[in-house]
Amino acid sequence: MIEIDADTGLSCVHDVYTRALPVLSGLRLAAPAIPGHPDPANAPAVIAAIETAVRLAQSGAVSAIVTSPISKAVLKAAGFPHPGHTEFLAALTGTSGGEVMMLAGPDLRVVLATVHLPLRRAIETLDTDTIIRTGRITAAALARDFAIASPRIAVAGLNPHAGEAGHLGSEEADIVAPAIAALRxxxxxxxxxxxxxxxxxxxxxxxxxxxxCLYHDQGLIPLKTLDVANSVNVTLGLPIVRTSPDHGTAFDIAGRGIADPSSLIAALRLAATMAARRQS
Incomplete structure (x- = not known):
């Protein structure tokens, strides 16, 4: 393991991987790190680490970014304006509005038309254009990053029984069906x-x-039920590769040595595969 200065030593990062794990210096915490007890004073260091990772990826010094979970509440307490990693990465890469959250597991991939919104707000904001945009970005990513020549996308309904021909809601006919027709x-x-x-x-x-899927839990509940340990969060629509474990911070078990690293390992493997496909 060797240290590389984040500002002056980026050009040698590529060579380091053949013999050591590079650890960037210069990103210091303002307060001691106590397992399970995050401190808003360290939020600037967390934000700086993400910004540094993006800069490395944009410069070509690294091929992909794999992020660990962040505490949104802690960052918010320090004035962080974004809902989470996904939106922040989009802002840093100049692609705000073009990002899509995918959760990819061994047996299921889901993408979300609305993400970190209260359910009532998600339903209020859902529209045809959002579904079309999500479908386009998903189809392109499935072809480029997952090597699926002819991607097939199944669009969920919003209401029970997909509205039951309008008897249980009109959103399927008014919002969802026109988006599907446009995509087709x-x-x-x-x-x-x-x-x-x-x-x-x-x-x-x-x-x-x-x-x-049209709202957060509609997609994440089945995916995490099927295989939470081996599922990966992927941000589609970015000019760089970014993956992450599909779980949260788990402060309740921090420092106890019982965390399951499977999702992080899966995220590393998927990031490497995606990066190789983009470079081929």
């Missing part, structure tokens, strides 16, 4: 709106490469 007109294999309660069975999952 562009040559994207999008289907739906599918009843959410049957979209994630083993039989249904065999028919698509990613499920486009």
């Amino acid at each position: 007109a562009e040559g994207i294999d999008a289907t739906g709106p599918h009843p959410p309660d049957t979209l994630f069975t083993a039989t249904a999952r065999a028919r698509y490469d990613a499920a486009l």
Whole structure:
């Protein structure tokens, strides 16, 4: 393990990986790190670490970014203006509005049309253009980063039974179906709106490469139920590769030596695969 100055030693990072794990110096914490007890005083160092990682990726010094979980509440207490990593990375790379959150596991990939919003707000903000944008970015990423030549996207409905022909809600006819029609007109294999309660069975999952879900828990509950340990958070739509474990900070077990590293390992492997595909 060797230290490299984050500002002056970036050019040698590539060579270091063949013989050691590089640790960038210069990013110091303002307060002691106490497991399970985050301190808002350290928020600037966390933000600076993310900014440094993006700068390295943009310069080509590294091929991908794998982030660990951050405490959004702690960063918010220090004045952080973004909902989370995804939106911050989009702002840093100049792609705000073009980012899409994907959770990818061994048996299921989901993408979210709305992300970190209260459920009521997510439903209020959902519109046809958002679903179209999410579908386009997802289809492009599945082809480029996952090597799927003809991506299939299943779009979930919002209401029980996908609205039951309007008897349980009109959002499917008014918002979701027009988006699917627009995606199909562009040559994207999008289907739906599918009843959410049957979209994630083993039989249904065999028919698509990613499920486009309309709000956070609609996609994350089935994915994490199937395999939380080996699922990965991927930010689509960025000019750089970024992955992350699909779990949170787990402050309740910090420092006890019982955390499961599987999702972080899966994130590292997927980042390497995606980076290799972009460079090929």
